[in-house]
Every structure is written in structure tokens, then in C-alpha cells.
Amino acid sequence: MNEKHTPLSQLGEFALIKELTQDFKLQQESTIKGVGDDAAVMDYKDMQTVLSTDLLIEGIHFDLSYCPLKHLGYKAVVVNLSDIYAMNAEPKQITVSIAVSNRFSVEALKELYEGIKLACEFYQVDLVGGDTTSSLKGLIISVTAIGQGKKDELVYRNGAQVGDFICVSGDLGAAYMGLQLLNREKQVFLENPNMQPQLGEHQFLVGKQLKPEARKDIVAYLKEYNIKPSAMIDVSDGLSSELLHLCTQSNVGCLIYEANVPVHNDTYNQSLEFNIDPITCALSGGEDYELLFTLSPEEEAKLNTEEIDIAVIGKIVEKDKSCLLQSRANHLHKLTAQGWNSFKE
Amino acid sequence: MNEKHTPLSQLGEFALIKELTQDFKLQQESTIKGVGDDAAVMDYKDMQTVLSTDLLIEGIHFDLSYCPLKHLGYKAVVVNLSDIYAMNAEPKQITVSIAVSNRFSVEALKELYEGIKLACEFYQVDLVGGDTTSSLKGLIISVTAIGQGKKDELVYRNGAQVGDFICVSGDLGAAYMGLQLLNREKQVFLENPNMQPQLGEHQFLVGKQLKPEARKDIVAYLKEYNIKPSAMIDVSDGLSSELLHLCTQSNVGCLIYEANVPVHNDTYNQSLEFNIDPITCALSGGEDYELLFTLSPEEEAKLNTEEIDIAVIGKIVEKDKSCLLQSRANHLHKLTAQGWNSFKE
Numbered sequence: 001m002n003e004k005h006t007p008l009s010q011l012g013e014f015a016l017i018k019e020l021t022q023d024f025k026l027q028q029e030s031t032i033k034g035v036g037d038d039a040a041v042m043d044y045k046d047m048q049t050v051l052s053t054d055l056l057i058e059g060i061h062f063d064l065s066y067c068p069l070k071h072l073g074y075k076a077v078v079v080n081l082s083d084i085y086a087m088n089a090e091p092k093q094i095t096v097s098i099a100v101s102n103r104f105s106v107e108a109l110k111e112l113y114e115g116i117k118l119a120c121e122f123y124q125v126d127l128v129g130g131d132t133t134s135s136l137k138g139l140i141i142s143v144t145a146i147g148q149g150k151k152d153e154l155v156y157r158n159g160a161q162v163g164d165f166i167c168v169s170g171d172l173g174a175a176y177m178g179l180q181l182l183n184r185e186k187q188v189f190l191e192n193p194n195m196q197p198q199l200g201e202h203q204f205l206v207g208k209q210l211k212p213e214a215r216k217d218i219v220a221y222l223k224e225y226n227i228k229p230s231a232m233i234d235v236s237d238g239l240s241s242e243l244l245h246l247c248t249q250s251n252v253g254c255l256i257y258e259a260n261v262p263v264h265n266d267t268y269n270q271s272l273e274f275n276i277d278p279i280t281c282a283l284s285g286g287e288d289y290e291l292l293f294t295l296s297p298e299e300e301a302k303l304n305t306e307e308i309d310i311a312v313i314g315k316i317v318e319k320d321k322s323c324l325l326q327s328r329a330n331h332l333h334k335l336t337a338q339g340w341n342s343f344k345e
Numbered sequence: 346m347n348e349k350h351t352p353l354s355q356l357g358e359f360a361l362i363k364e365l366t367q368d369f370k371l372q373q374e375s376t377i378k379g380v381g382d383d384a385a386v387m388d389y390k391d392m393q394t395v396l397s398t399d400l401l402i403e404g405i406h407f408d409l410s411y412c413p414l415k416h417l418g419y420k421a422v423v424v425n426l427s428d429i430y431a432m433n434a435e436p437k438q439i440t441v442s443i444a445v446s447n448r449f450s451v452e453a454l455k456e457l458y459e460g461i462k463l464a465c466e467f468y469q470v471d472l473v474g475g476d477t478t479s480s481l482k483g484l485i486i487s488v489t490a491i492g493q494g495k496k497d498e499l500v501y502r503n504g505a506q507v508g509d510f511i512c513v514s515g516d517l518g519a520a521y522m523g524l525q526l527l528n529r530e531k532q533v534f535l536e537n538p539n540m541q542p543q544l545g546e547h548q549f550l551v552g553k554q555l556k557p558e559a560r561k562d563i564v565a566y567l568k569e570y571n572i573k574p575s576a577m578i579d580v581s582d583g584l585s586s587e588l589l590h591l592c593t594q595s596n597v598g599c600l601i602y603e604a605n606v607p608v609h610n611d612t613y614n615q616s617l618e619f620n621i622d623p624i625t626c627a628l629s630g631g632e633d634y635e636l637l638f639t640l641s642p643e644e645e646a647k648l649n650t651e652e653i654d655i656a657v658i659g660k661i662v663e664k665d666k667s668c669l670l671q672s673r674a675n676h677l678h679k680l681t682a683q684g685w686n687s688f689k690e
Contacts, residue, residue: 012682032393036594037502038431038578039397039492048377049394052384055442055476055487086383097400097487131400135485142400142442142487147384157382233383249381337357 006106008134017132019106020113024120024127028092030148031126040128042093047148052083058138066182069108071210072141073115079236080145081123082214082289086234087156088222089149093128094120097142099135112141123216153228155293160231160250164294164316167229169218170309171262172239173278176285177270178202178209204266212289218310219291227302229293238284241337242292244323250294253321254335256314258328283325283335351451353479362477364451365458369465369472373437375493376471385473387438392493397428403483411527414453416555417486418460424581425490426468427559427634431579432501433567434494438473439465442487444480457486468561498573500638505576505595509639509661512574514563515654516607517584518623521630522615523547523554549611557634563655564636572647574638583629586682587637589668595639598666599680601659603673628670628680 011019021035033041042049056076058064064072077094084091096116100109120127125145181202199206214234222229231250233242239261247254263278271278294316295303303310323335356364366380378386387394401421403409409417422439429436441461445454465472470490526547544551559579567574576595578587584606592599608623616623639661640648648655668680 033501038428039395039434039490041432041499042394042396043496044389044394046390049387049389049491050384051387051438051440051474051489051491053440053442053474053476053487053489055444055478055485057444057478057480057485059481060444060479083383087386089384093396095396095398095489097398099400099402099405099485129396129398131398133400133402134405135402136404137482140400140402140444140480140485142398144396144398144440144489145384146394146396151388154386156378 004105004107008100008102008104008106011106013132016106016109020109020132021127024117026126027124028126030092031128034126034128035130040093040095042128042146044148048151048154050084050087050089050147050149050154051144052080053142053144054080056141058140063186064139066186067210069111070115073112074119074211076141076143077116077119077123078212078214079289080143081125082234082236084145084147085214085216085219086232086291087147087149087154088219088229088232089147089154091123091125091145091147093126093146095129095144096127097131099133099140101135101137104139123214155229155232157231157233157246158249160246160252160294160316161296162252162316162318164230164296165300165312166243166254166256166292166294166314166316167303167310167312168235168239168262168290168292169215170288170290171264171267172235172288172290173271173281173285174205174208174264174267175212175287176281177267177274178205178207179287180274181205181270182209202266202270204264205270209287212287214289215291218308221308225302227295227299229299230296232291232293235288235290235292236286238286239292240283240335243335244337246292246294247323250316251319253317253319254314254323255317255321255326256324257326260311260313262311349450349452353445353447353449353451356451358477361451361454365454365477366472369462371471372469373471375437376473379471379473380475385438385440387473387491389493393496393499395429395432395434395492395494395499396489397425398487398489399425401486403485408531409484411531412555414456415460418457419464419556421486421488422461422464422468423557423559424634425488426470427579427581429490429492430559430561430564431577431636432492432494432499433564433574433577434492434499436468436470436490436492438471438491440474440489441472442476444478444485446480446482446484449484468559500574500577502576502578502591503594505591505597505639505661506641507597507661507663509575509641510645510657511588511599511601511637511639511659511661512648512655512657513580513584513607513635513637514560515633515635516609516612517580517633517635518616518626518630519550519553519609519612520557520632521626522612522619523550523552524632525619526550526615527554547611547615549609550615554632557632559634560636563653566653570647572640572644574644575641577636577638580633580635580637581631583631584637585628585680588680589682591637591639592668595661596664598662598664599659599668600662600666600671601669602671605656605658607656
């Protein structure tokens with residue numbers, strides 16, 4: 001992080017906004033007006049507009065003791081874009097609002113915006129607005145993403161049909177294992193501040209937690225091969241929770257096979273070390289930001305799983321057959337949403 | 346407020362969202378999909394999309410000791426819609442994200458959403474998404490509004506020309522006086538909890554603070570009479586600050602006349618009681634949510650100020666003539682932005 005510590009009070013709100021956003025270049029043809037007026041203006045012509053928003057609170061969604069501000073800025077954007085991709089749409093613009101307490105310096109916020117800028121560049125989205133204010137405590141980030149898609153290309157959660165195949169991109173549970181590792185190292189550090197965190201060997205898992213990516217490539221792949229999912233959702237709260245959302249909204253049931261659920265070797269080994277069943281990480285872990293979608297048999301036939309990291313993990317069944325997981329030992333377990341609930345006591 | 350106090354932990358996140366949003370009816374033809382998928386979907390056809398966002402923090406932007414939750418919900422929406430109207434556009438959809446600590450009950454949040462719903466109904470906008478999470482401390486509200494307008498009807502801040510008339514709707518400074526009254530009564534109450542607040546006689550000023558309206562009617566009036574402003578901004582931080590924004594972005598100066606700045610009788614009398622110059626309330630008070638705009642002489646000629654509460658307060662001049670206020674005593678004062686700065690120490 002930068003060595004200077006300019007107090008926020010030294011800049012006014014408008015000077016701060018300018019300082020943070022002046023290096024952002026507009027990249028999208030549809031962006032008519034970005035930061036600096038009462039509102040941003042976009043022109044989508046005949047496309048449908050897609051909108052998603054997230055609110056991230058320090059101490060609830062992130063811990064600055066191990067999450068660098070630059071990574072946080074990147075991740076705050078990515079988790080929002082993931083929702084747009086899950087509509088089979090393309091994100092085009094974002095707004096970012098932040099509230100910060102006086103303990104943050106201008107330089108710290110510039111680190112945060114450096115990460116936001118990296119995400120904007122990588123995903124080719126324009127920062128077009130936001131709000132910058134103070135908080136009584138901690139850092140609060142609100143991100144809204146706008147995307148567009150053709151009417152007949154958008155994919156909702158409610159289109160899954162009996163007989164469809166259930167697919168998921170990448171692998172699951174790694175971000176959760178990364179979080180467990182970070183928490184463990186934080187405890188070690190709190191007990192013995194001279195001990196340096198040992199995270200080098202866990203780069204994959206920690207990276208999945210601190211710097212996740214939205215699966216832009218999966219959406220591009222599906223488009224390239226003219227494959228249209230019948231339903232899609234991004235995996236933010238764990239596979240179970242998302243499958244239940246998709247099935248409830250589509251009015252169907254599902255059967256997935258434990259043996260088919262993609263779990264990375266590092267996730268597998270680390271979860272055993274933590275005495276957690278690897279499938280539990282995948283089902284309930286959360287923050288994977290992979291895409292979960294269903295394909296009709298005709299669409300599934302176009303899929304070449306050798307070419308892209310998409311796994312077929314099960315199928316859609318009648319609603320009265322419920323939502324089940326068939327274990328490696330061929331037992332059937334009912335899926336339950338143990339996803340993240342921030343209101344749990 | 347409702348008598349029941351259901352703890353948030355009793356409902357999960359999804360049940361809470363359902364509980365809060367199930368009574369909202371979609372009203373806009375352009376709303377294809379509201380709450381309940383990864384993202385909302387809107388179809389604007391050949392209109393341009395306009396987007397604005399605000400982040401409101403308890404203890405910074407509002408004080409729940411005198412702001413009823415229902416009013417707060419209403420105001421949170423209105424301040425955002427005001428930005429859309431300031432583009433000469435029509436708001437169509439909003440997203441509302443909230444973060445709350447455990448001290449809030451489900452019933453308290455329903456009060457908040459009751460106010461949001463009233464605003465949605467009055468301004469005919471659809472609630473199409475949001476995020477609901479917990480906070481470590483206090484209530485946080487993030488509102489994003491989306492609107493639309495025809496390309497040649499949108500009005501930016503940067504279009505004011507030398508010779509244009511400067512106009513403002515309604516009257517200024519009342520919301521600030523309302524805030525001063527609420528603060529005074531709060532102090533009285535804190536010192537003597539048996540003393541009931543005496544706000545009845547100050548209904549106008551307190552109402553302007555607690556339940557402001559966005560000037561939808563002004564935008565409709567301008568459209569009806571085919572009057573197109575050259576530049577427009579909403580007055581949220583006080584007339585001075587907004588005039589300076591408008592002039593800076595338009596690369597012009599301005600001259601306004603104290604005698605022409607509309608100040609309500611109640612505001613005038615109350616400010617004298619508080620030993621504040623009434624013009625100071627108007628220039629620096631903030632939270633008026635009136636519209637400040639410029640009209641070319643041809644457009645101004647179409648305006649009938651007998652019909653609508655629009656005042657012509659001055660004119661746009663060359664940039665090198667600066668931004669000036671001519672006092673009733675014919676002295677010239679340079680306008681300075683003493684608008685609200687949440688980072689001030």
C-alpha cells in the first residue's frame with residue numbers, strides 16, 4: 001500500500017470522487033454519460049437491460065485484516081458481474097458507492113479503486129456513477145451492474161424442464177476452503193503476531209477466496225457453440241442453495257451425483273485436513289461464482305466437456321421426486337439450503 | 346409502528362426479502378423481470394437509460410430518533426428519483442439494498458418498506474431488485490433508480506449558455522430549517538425526556554425535511570409547454586453548491602438576485618428566530634430537492650410563472666464574471682460551496 005496517508009477530511013466529497021474516478025476510461029459504446037451529472041446515461045437501442053446490485057459490509061462480507069483493499073475492490077465488482085453473466089447477458093456499466101469511516105485515508109481508497117479499475121478493464125465495463133460518503137464505522141460498498149442481452153438470449157432461473165441436464169462450470173468449494181485457511185492464519189497471527197501467515201502453498205484456495213473471477217468465458221463459450229441454457233444461476237451461496245432456487249422457480253426437482261460434482265484436488269485435500277467432507281464444501285461453501293445451468297438434451301449434445309471446464313452433474317426430474325444427491329455409496333440425500341444467512345444468530 | 350417484534354434471525358434472507366417485497370406490484374411496461382432472479386430485466390426499446398444511485402447511512406444521513414422508518418423509506422426513494430427528474434427523464438425502476446443490525450425487527454423493516462412502497466406508487470416506479478444483509482451497526486440503505494428519456498429530451502448540467510435565465514422550482518431552505526427544528530426538539534427531549542416535542546406549528550418545515558417530494562410536476566409542466574432547459578440539476582446540497590456545479594460544467598458564470606430567490610414565509614421567520622440569515626438557508630441549506638435549471642430567452646418566454654411555482658432568479662454570464670449573488674442592498678457576493686461535506690471534521 002502507498003506510504004502517504006491523506007485524511008479524507010482534507011479533500012471534499014467532490015474532490016475525492018474526482019481523485020478516485022479520474023483514471024477510469026469509458027470503454028462501452030452504450031455509455032453516453034458517466035460520472036459527473038445527476039445520473040448516468042446509457043443507450044441500449046433494441047437490447048434488454050439487465051440490472052443487479054450488491055451491498056458489502058466490513059465485518060460481515062469481508063475482513064480487511066486479510067483482504068487487501070485492491071482485491072476487495074476487484075471482488076466487489078466481480079460478484080456483481082457474475083449475476084449479469086448468470087442471465088446470459090453482458091455487463092456494460094457499473095456504479096460503485098462507498099461509505100467510509102475516518103480511519104481510511106485517501107490512499108487506502110485509491111487502492112480500493114485500483115482493484116475496481118482492474119475489474120473494469122478486464123471485464124470491459126464502464127464505471128458510470130456512485131455515491132461517496134462517510135460511515136460511522138467501517139467500510140461499506142454498494143455495487144450495481146447493468147448489462148444487456150437480446151430478448152431471446154436471456155436465461156432466467158425458471159426455465160428448467162424435466163429431462164434437462166444440470167451443468168456447473170469450474171469446481172466448487174475452493175473459495176470456502178480459502179476462507180477457512182485465512183481464518184486459521186488470522187487466529188495464529190492474533191495469538192502470535194510475530195508468526196507470518198503461511199499461505200504460499202495454498203495459493204489456489206486463497207486466490208479463489210480473495211480474487212474470484214466471473215465466468216465471462218463460459219457465457220462466451222455457450223454463445224460460440226450456440227448453446228442456450230434453459231435456466232441459469234450463479235453459485236454464490238453454495239450448490240445446494242442455488243439448485244433449490246432454480247428448481248423451486250422452475251417448479252421441478254433434481255437428482256445430482258456426488259461423483260460428478262467437480263471438486264479441485266486442493267479443495268479435497270484441504271477439506272479432509274479440516275475434517276470437513278469435501279462434498280459439504282461444494283454443496284454449502286459459497287462464493288464460488290461458478291455458473292449452474294440446465295441444458296435440454298439437444299443443447300447438451302452440442303457441449304464438448306473436453307474443451308471447457310463444464311461438468312454435467314445430474315438431471316432435472318419431476319417436482320414430486322424432490323431435490324436429491326446420490327452419494328458415491330449410492331445413498332440418496334435430500335438437498336438442504338445451508339447457504340450463508342447473515343441474519344443467523 | 347406495529348406491536349410485534351419478530352427478530353430478523355427468525356426469517357432467513359430469502360424469506361425476509363419475500364416478506365418485504367411481496368406486496369409491491371409492477372407498474373411499468375418496461376419491467377420484464379423484477380425481484381427474484383440473478384438480475385432484473387428491463388426493455389426500453391429506443392429510449393436512453395438514465396441511472397442514479399445513493400447510499401444513506403444511519404447517523405450520517407438520518408437520525409432514527411426523529412425520522413420515522415416509513416418516512417425514511419419514502420425519502421430514500423424520492424432523493425434518488427429527484428436525480429432522474431433532473432435529467433428531464435422519467436424514473437421507471439428502482440433497486441433498494443439494506444443492511445441492518447439485529448436491533449431491527451422484521452416489523453420495523455416492513456415499516457421502512459411501507460414508505461418505499463408509497464413512493465413507488467406515487468411516482469409509478471417498480472422495485473425490481475436489491476440486496477438484504479446484516480450490518481454490524483445501524484441501518485444502511487442503498488437506492489439505485491433507473492429512468493428513461495428520449496435522446497433529444499435529456500438535459501445535462503453542461504448546457505447553460507451566456508444569456509440564459511436561471512430558474513428554480515418551489516422554495517429553498519425549508520428542509521434545512523426543518524432539520525434545525527428537529528435537532529432542537531431532540532436536544533430538549535434528551536435533556537428532559539418527559540417533554541413532548543412541539544412540532545405541530547412547524548408542520549411545513551418539518552414536513553419538507555422528513556417527507557420531501559421530487560419535482561415530477563415541474564418536469565411534466567416543462568414537457569407540456571414544450572419548454573426545454575439548457576441545463577438542469579437538482580438542489581440537494583444548497584443553491585450555491587448546485588449553481589457552481591452547473592456553471593463549472595457549462596463553463597460559464599452567473600449572477601443571481603437575492604430578492605428573487607424563493608424563500609417560504611415559515612423558512613424566513615424561523616431562520617430569523619435561529620439567528621440565521623434566510624438567504625444563507627437557501628444558499629447552503631440542502632435537501633430541498635427542487636430543480637435548478639437554465640432557459641434560453643426563447644424558452645423562458647413560454648414560461649408562465651403565475652401558473653407554476655418556478656422563479657427566475659438570475660442569468661448566466663461569461664465565465665470570467667464569476668458566480669455572484671446581488672444582495673437586496675445591491676452588494677455583490679461571490680458564491681461559495683458550503684454544501685454538505687460528510688468528511689468535514
